[in-house]
Amino acid sequence: MTDTSENWHPETTLVHGGTLRSAFGETSEALFLNSGFVYETAEQAEARFTGDDPGYVYSRYANPTVTMLEERARLFEGAQACRGTASGMAAVASAMLCQLQAGDHVVAGRALFGSCRYIVEELLPRYGIESTLIDGRDLDAWTTAVRDNTKLFFFETPTNPTLELVDIAAVSKIAKSAGAVVLIDNVFATPMLQRPIPLGADIVVYSATKHIDGQGRALGGLVLGTTDFIEEKLAPFLKHTGPAMSPFNAWVMLKGLETMPIRVEKQVANAAKVADALADHASVLQVLYPGRTDHPQRAIAEAQMTGGGTMVAFSLKGSKADAFRFMNALQIVRISNNLGDAKSLITHPATTTHQRLDEAARAELGITETTLRLSVGLEHAQDLITDLTNALARAGS
Ligand SMILES: *Cc1c(COP(=O)(O)O)cnc(C)c1O
16 A cells, blocks of 8 residues: 655645555556455465455455545545445445434435435335435524434535535534534535535545546445444445445546546636626526625635535526527537536436426425536536527527
């Protein structure tokens, strides 16, 4: 294992952290695309299973390429331990199910990625775990929702799709006094722009599918937290239920981490320019971007984020038909529910990612029939602005 110097800057950790070189001395990280491992002797096999010999046993438990990713992500995030999973949803579900049991209660911000909301609202109650969804922006709502059996606070910030913010430090404080664990889905902020652990969070989850891969190739997830939580609760759950990350996907993510700082920096710069251009356009009703001074929670953005993010939410004047005409007229920006990609992607949440919710629930989240969520990519900002303004000219026609 490479020793990381405390003096390394984040970019250096993301290129070198966690590298395990094989006997061949390869430069790029090796891809250990194997399911099992062989033992020199029967005694060694026995020792691996008792844990006396720390080597690898089976890739559902651990794999060297996945270990390299986990270690690099751990060093970068400043967490004690990390485990990779097959997808972001495997990370969220495992982080919850490995520590909750029937009779427990979860409080969650209601503005959640669709599948996260499904887990909290529909799946957990089926196993006797109660949940309360609240407006995560409202600190009193967190306090009021706490019960004797509250074990976990869960939220994302910025939220999907309208980029509302939750005050991580303030909510973590409420959780601590309630004896609850704070689990944060940090995907929208990216690992570059927001560090939940120093702000008080206990566990951070990522869909590595998004900015960590960043090029739309592979699914993956990461769970980061204390050694106690990861080794005692999460690791046995993953080992015995099997949502393991593929070594191939871990290898893609390792290479993704190397370029993440320059990609995210450029995407944030593009997003800021795009947000400003949209805000100035007569056909646009509202722009929500945490990097703009008119974001309703600007002070929280400044306190806990080091950039406005790669996502822009906006709504158009007019109807759903205008929003669809606009989307269909785009030439560079592609219609997709994915995000964090090198390619700019746009989605109409009301009819796709948030279709499952009824109109009242959508209204609570600020999703109207012209709300659009734009994931800004690596194209030239001016080409994106030209594409968006050309398409806006078609929206009202
Ligand atoms: C994409 C996403 C997930 C789920 O990740 P997958 O890798 O698609 O399983 C969870 N939370 C947020 C905020 C996401 O954007």
